[in-house]
Amino acid sequence: MIIARPYTEALERLKSMGLRPTRQRMALARILFEAGDRHITAEQLHTESQAANVRVSLATIYNTLHQFTEVGLLNEVVVEPGRSYFDTNVSNHHHFYNEETGELVDIRAESIRLDALPESPEGTDVRRVDVIIRVRSAG
Amino acid sequence: MIIARPYTEALERLKSMGLRPTRQRMALARILFEAGDRHITAEQLHTESQAANVRVSLATIYNTLHQFTEVGLLNEVVVEPGRSYFDTNVSNHHHFYNEETGELVDIRAESIRLDALPESPEGTDVRRVDVIIRVRSAG
DNA sequence: ATAGCTGCAAATGCTTTGCAAGGCC
């Protein structure tokens, strides 16, 4: 049943993470994951779900984005004070950030050679290394 | 006149950047720059200036931090949604960020070898490269 | 049945703004 595959995929994705496949989560999962890698804000996701005739409150959007992030379905990217981006690409990678347009572009991890990382401070473990290349329109 | 030197330094720092040396800016400049490299939030600076018996409104703290950043006296560091850190070290360097304590620690630029940076997207110039090593208490 | 979700609206937290009063050149 070809037509049912996206539905099944979203369902399995949620169940495998121990999240109940509610109507809202299913709809958001499909918007987020069916279109390949993307970077999205809560507000954008809210707008998209309304455009898709899915009624989901902003509060639920936030809850869902954070739950997805906690279980590893999303990555939160912090590039600007006062606005969070969520990245559907959870593999190890980095970002270009256009400060004028707000656009994020993925950089494959292998495209940057990170050498000679210093030791983390006493009593701490490295959780993640984020490289953000901030760009602007060429002048 | 040894005693006057910190005052003179702050004065020159502001004047050379084309900022009027007002009472508030002078006081904040001294708090920020006399203690060596530091990472501070608007709220922290507000608290410190009150502790130093300097009356400065929060609005002015924000204005001043942004003005200082614009003229290159400070660097803004974005590590967490909803909170901005300002770094008195404006040289090229990177950061450890402890997600539990909120503490930032400088990493000298030479401590990280960044190779093979990819080309920035069509029509854009690189403005800055930020490396943030996110750490947590060792488990 | 019941533990977990959702939605709404109110609350929060940080930051910005409008505007009158004050201060530097």
Place this chain on the structure above:
DNA sequence: GGCCTTGCAAAGCATTTGCAGCTAT
């Protein structure tokens, strides 16, 4: 004097929370 600064209070945004009602298992 004139223009830049400041302070206050109010407004603005993105995000979070409390709680009553709903829903998946």
